[in-house]
Amino acid sequence: MTPAKPILEIQNLRVALPEGGDRPNALDDLTLTVNEGEIVCLVGESGSGKSMAAGAVMRLLPEPHVRVTQGAVRLDGQDITALGQREMRALRGDRLSMIFQEPMTALNPQKTVGWQIDEVLRLHTDLDRRARKARVLEILADVHIPDPASTYNAYPHQMSGGQRQRVMIAMALVLKPRLIIADEPTTALDVTTQKQILKLIKDLQHVHRTGILFITHDFGVVAEIADRIAVLRLGELVEQGPAAQILNAPQHPYTKALIAAVPALTPPPEKPLVDAPVVLEAKSLRKTFAARGGLLSGKRAPVVAVKDLSFQLRRGETLGVVGESGSGKTTVSRIVTRLLESDSGEVLIDGRDLIAASRRELRALRKDIQMVFQDPMASLNPRKRVIDLIAQGPIVHGTPKAEAHARARELLSLVELSPAAADRFPHEFSGGQRQRIGIARAIAMEPRVIVADEPVSALDVSVQAQVLRLLADLRDRLSLSLLFVTHDLRVAAQLCDKVIVMQKGEIVEAGPTSRVFADPQHSYTQSLLASIPGRDWEPPVQALAVK
Amino acid sequence: MTASDTIPPQGPAPMAPQVSRATVLWRRFRRNRAAVLGLILFVAVVLMALLADVIAPGDPLSRTGMPLVWPFTEAANPLGTDQLGRSILAGIVHGARVTLMVGVVATVISIAIGVVIGAVAGYFGGWVDDVLMRVTDAFQTIPSFVLLLTLVAIYGSSIENIILAIGVVSWTAPARMVRAEFMALRQREFVDAARNLGVSTPAIIFREILPNALPPVIVFASVVMATSILMETALAFLNLGDPNYASWGNMIGQGRAALRTAWFCAVIPGVVILLTVLSFSLMGEGMNDALNPRQKK
Known part of the structure; x- marks a missing residue:
C-alpha cells in the first residue's frame, strides 16, 4: 500500500471532565491518525470516552464543563482546536461530518x-x-x-x-467531506439492515477516498469494516494497530479480554432432553393490536403481532426466541407472563393454564414464571432499596418479612453481589450489577421458568458474558427453564439449546440451535445468519465458556 | 455504567460512602441562595404563628388603644392601630396562624384530590381517563376564584368552608400534573416487574409509582399554598372572610376604607402577605433543585 496521506491527526488529546466525576479526564493523551481512504474503528465499552473523542474532533463537547485541555486535532494539517466558532461551523458538514446513532x-x-x-x-x-x-x-x-x-x-x-x-x-x-465520524451508526438497526449499511459505508468510502472514524462497541462490526483498530479503555488508548493484528493476535490483556468476551458463533451440542418434563407450553397464541382510533382520527388497520404460535419448553432447557424488531418476540414474552392479554390460545405451566386463570389463580401462578427485563435501570423501582426489591415478591406472596429479607441477602451472594449492596438504591450500581439484582428478584420467587427479554442487550460485551454465565449457571443449579428472547444471534448461540426464529409474528423455523445455525432451512433464517457482523471472524482466544 | 464494569476487576464495585438522603437534599437546597432566604422568611412566619400569644397576648380583635395610631409612635402598639383601635401587630401575628392553616390545609386537600384523580386517570387510561379528565376540564373552564365565590356564597363563609372551598377549586392543576407523570411512569418496566411479582393494582399505583411521581407535585404544592393564601386574602378583601378570625385579608379589607388617611392599616398586612407568598415560591424553586435527581450531591 502506498503511504496514504493523513486526514485526521489527533495528538496527545486530553479532555477534562468536571470535578466530582468518576475520573478527572474523559480522554487522556489520545494520539490517533486517520488516513485517506481508511476506516479506523475506535472500540471501547460504555464510559471509555469514545464518544468524547468524536465530540472533541467535531468541537461538540458540552463546554465549558467538558473541554479540551491539552493536545491538538489536525484536519489536513490544520489545527482545528484553535479555530473560532464561525470557522468551525463552516468546517462542519463541509470537510468534516458526522453520522449519529439514532437517525430518528x-x-x-x-x-x-x-x-x-x-x-x-x-x-x-x-x-x-x-x-x-x-x-x-x-x-x-x-x-x-x-x-x-x-x-x-x-x-x-x-x-x-x-x-x-x-x-x-x-x-x-x-459535500464530499474529507472525514466522516460515525458514532455507533448501526447500533439501533436490525442485523440485516446493519449489514447493508455497513456495506454502503464501505463502498462509498472506497469511491470517495474519505477517512472514517468509526466508533463502536461491537467487535463483530469491527471485524466487518475496520482497516485499523484503536481500543480505548477509561479514556486511555490501550492498543492500536491493523485490524487483522488486533482481531487475531491482540497484545494488551484488556483487548484480549474484550475479544474473549465476544460470544463465539458455535452453538452448544444438542442435549438429549427428550425425557425431561414439559414445564411451559404455549398453544396457538394469537395477539392483535387494535390501533386505537379516536373519534376524529378514523380507524386504522389492526396489527397482528403474533399469530398461531406454539412451543414447548422442557425442564432445564433454554429456548431462544430470535428475530428482528417487529417480529413479535417481545409480545411473546409478555403474553406468556400475562403482562399482556392474548386474544386466544393457552399458556400451560405444568399443565395449568395461565391465560384462563382467574385473578387469584393468576397471582399464585405468577410465582412459577418470572421475568428478567431488558433495561435494568427501568425495571428496578428507583425509590426502593435493593433488599426490598428482591424481597418484595415473596412478601407479596405471604412470606414473613424477616424471612424474605434473610433469603434476599443469600440471593445477593448467589448473583455475586456484595452483602453491602442490600441497603443501597439501584442508581448506585452499574448496568451489569443492576441486571444481577433483576435476576435475584426473579429467582427469589423460586420460579419454574424464567422469561428473559433481551436481558443483556443493554450491557457491555464483557459484562454481557458475565451475566450470561450467571444465567446459565443458575439455570443448571436450580434446574430452571429459560425462555430467552434476543435479537443477538451470537448470544442465542451461546446459551440456547433450541431456538425458534420469528418473522412478522410467525415461527419460520424451530429446532436445536446447533442444527438451525449449521443448516438453516428457511430463507429468512439464512439471511439472518448471513448478516451476523463478523461471522467470518472467529475470535482467537476460546471465548469464556458459558457452559 | 461505571468503570467497574470492564473486565479485570471482577465482582462488586467499590461504592461511594453512603450519605443519607436528607443530607443530600439539604446540600442541594442550600446551594440556591434565594431558596434559603425563602426558608428564613417561612420560619419567621411560623415563629410568628407559634409565638403569637407571647408577642401579643389576648384577643387580637379587642381594642388596645386609640383608633388610627401611627406605627412606631406608641410602645403598646408598635405597628399602630386600625380604625377600631385594634393593634396591627396583634392582628399580624395572630393572622399568621389563620393564614398558615388556610395555606396548609387547603393545599393538602387540593393535592390529595389531585393525586388520587390524576393517578387513577393516568394509570388506567382509556375511558376512566376520559371521564376524569372531562370533569377536570369542567372545573378548569370556570375561573377558580368565581367558583370559590360561588361556593362560599352558598355554604357560608366560616373558616372551615373557606378552606374546603379553596381546596376544591385548586385540585385541577395537580391532577393534570400527576396524570402526566403516571402516564410516563406506567410505561416503565418496573411497573411490569411489580405486576409480574403479583403486586396488587392499588399497591402498584400508590406504593410503586406514586413515590416516583411526587417530586414535581411537592414543588407545585408550594405554588398551591401561595395561591391558597392569596385566595383567602381576596375573599376577606371582599368582606367574604370569616369575621371571627384576624386574618391578614380581613385586615386589608378593613384598612381599605382608610387607605387615603391611614395607608399603613392596609399596607402592613399587604407587605406581610407579599413576603409570605414570596417565601413559598422561593422555597419551591429550591425544592425543585433539591429533588432533581440529575443534580450532583
Whole structure:
C-alpha cells in the first residue's frame, strides 16, 4: 500500500471532565491518525470516552464543563482546536461530518428529507435551487434509496430505520467531506439492515477516498469494516494497530479480554432432553393490536403481532426466541407472563393454564414464571432499596418479612453481589450489577421458568458474558427453564439449546440451535445468519465458556 | 455504567460512602441562595404563628388603644392601630396562624384530590381517563376564584368552608400534573416487574409509582399554598372572610376604607402577605433543585 496521506491527526488529546466525576479526564493523551481512504474503528465499552473523542474532533463537547485541555486535532494539517466558532461551523458538514446513532432523533421530524439535505448545500455552497435539488437526488441515489424523487418529499417518520440511516449518510456525504465520524451508526438497526449499511459505508468510502472514524462497541462490526483498530479503555488508548493484528493476535490483556468476551458463533451440542418434563407450553397464541382510533382520527388497520404460535419448553432447557424488531418476540414474552392479554390460545405451566386463570389463580401462578427485563435501570423501582426489591415478591406472596429479607441477602451472594449492596438504591450500581439484582428478584420467587427479554442487550460485551454465565449457571443449579428472547444471534448461540426464529409474528423455523445455525432451512433464517457482523471472524482466544 | 464494569476487576464495585438522603437534599437546597432566604422568611412566619400569644397576648380583635395610631409612635402598639383601635401587630401575628392553616390545609386537600384523580386517570387510561379528565376540564373552564365565590356564597363563609372551598377549586392543576407523570411512569418496566411479582393494582399505583411521581407535585404544592393564601386574602378583601378570625385579608379589607388617611392599616398586612407568598415560591424553586435527581450531591 502506498503511504496514504493523513486526514485526521489527533495528538496527545486530553479532555477534562468536571470535578466530582468518576475520573478527572474523559480522554487522556489520545494520539490517533486517520488516513485517506481508511476506516479506523475506535472500540471501547460504555464510559471509555469514545464518544468524547468524536465530540472533541467535531468541537461538540458540552463546554465549558467538558473541554479540551491539552493536545491538538489536525484536519489536513490544520489545527482545528484553535479555530473560532464561525470557522468551525463552516468546517462542519463541509470537510468534516458526522453520522449519529439514532437517525430518528438526529433528523428534524418537521422537515422533509429533501429539505434537510438541501439545507446542508444551502449553507455551504453557492449552488442555485435547481442544482441543489439535482445534487440531493443524486446523493440519495448514491446511498441506494429506492425512489429518490418521492423520498425527497418524505418526512423522516415515513421511512424505516434503515432508510433514515441512509438519509443521514447521504447528508454526511453530500459535500464530499474529507472525514466522516460515525458514532455507533448501526447500533439501533436490525442485523440485516446493519449489514447493508455497513456495506454502503464501505463502498462509498472506497469511491470517495474519505477517512472514517468509526466508533463502536461491537467487535463483530469491527471485524466487518475496520482497516485499523484503536481500543480505548477509561479514556486511555490501550492498543492500536491493523485490524487483522488486533482481531487475531491482540497484545494488551484488556483487548484480549474484550475479544474473549465476544460470544463465539458455535452453538452448544444438542442435549438429549427428550425425557425431561414439559414445564411451559404455549398453544396457538394469537395477539392483535387494535390501533386505537379516536373519534376524529378514523380507524386504522389492526396489527397482528403474533399469530398461531406454539412451543414447548422442557425442564432445564433454554429456548431462544430470535428475530428482528417487529417480529413479535417481545409480545411473546409478555403474553406468556400475562403482562399482556392474548386474544386466544393457552399458556400451560405444568399443565395449568395461565391465560384462563382467574385473578387469584393468576397471582399464585405468577410465582412459577418470572421475568428478567431488558433495561435494568427501568425495571428496578428507583425509590426502593435493593433488599426490598428482591424481597418484595415473596412478601407479596405471604412470606414473613424477616424471612424474605434473610433469603434476599443469600440471593445477593448467589448473583455475586456484595452483602453491602442490600441497603443501597439501584442508581448506585452499574448496568451489569443492576441486571444481577433483576435476576435475584426473579429467582427469589423460586420460579419454574424464567422469561428473559433481551436481558443483556443493554450491557457491555464483557459484562454481557458475565451475566450470561450467571444465567446459565443458575439455570443448571436450580434446574430452571429459560425462555430467552434476543435479537443477538451470537448470544442465542451461546446459551440456547433450541431456538425458534420469528418473522412478522410467525415461527419460520424451530429446532436445536446447533442444527438451525449449521443448516438453516428457511430463507429468512439464512439471511439472518448471513448478516451476523463478523461471522467470518472467529475470535482467537476460546471465548469464556458459558457452559 | 461505571468503570467497574470492564473486565479485570471482577465482582462488586467499590461504592461511594453512603450519605443519607436528607443530607443530600439539604446540600442541594442550600446551594440556591434565594431558596434559603425563602426558608428564613417561612420560619419567621411560623415563629410568628407559634409565638403569637407571647408577642401579643389576648384577643387580637379587642381594642388596645386609640383608633388610627401611627406605627412606631406608641410602645403598646408598635405597628399602630386600625380604625377600631385594634393593634396591627396583634392582628399580624395572630393572622399568621389563620393564614398558615388556610395555606396548609387547603393545599393538602387540593393535592390529595389531585393525586388520587390524576393517578387513577393516568394509570388506567382509556375511558376512566376520559371521564376524569372531562370533569377536570369542567372545573378548569370556570375561573377558580368565581367558583370559590360561588361556593362560599352558598355554604357560608366560616373558616372551615373557606378552606374546603379553596381546596376544591385548586385540585385541577395537580391532577393534570400527576396524570402526566403516571402516564410516563406506567410505561416503565418496573411497573411490569411489580405486576409480574403479583403486586396488587392499588399497591402498584400508590406504593410503586406514586413515590416516583411526587417530586414535581411537592414543588407545585408550594405554588398551591401561595395561591391558597392569596385566595383567602381576596375573599376577606371582599368582606367574604370569616369575621371571627384576624386574618391578614380581613385586615386589608378593613384598612381599605382608610387607605387615603391611614395607608399603613392596609399596607402592613399587604407587605406581610407579599413576603409570605414570596417565601413559598422561593422555597419551591429550591425544592425543585433539591429533588432533581440529575443534580450532583
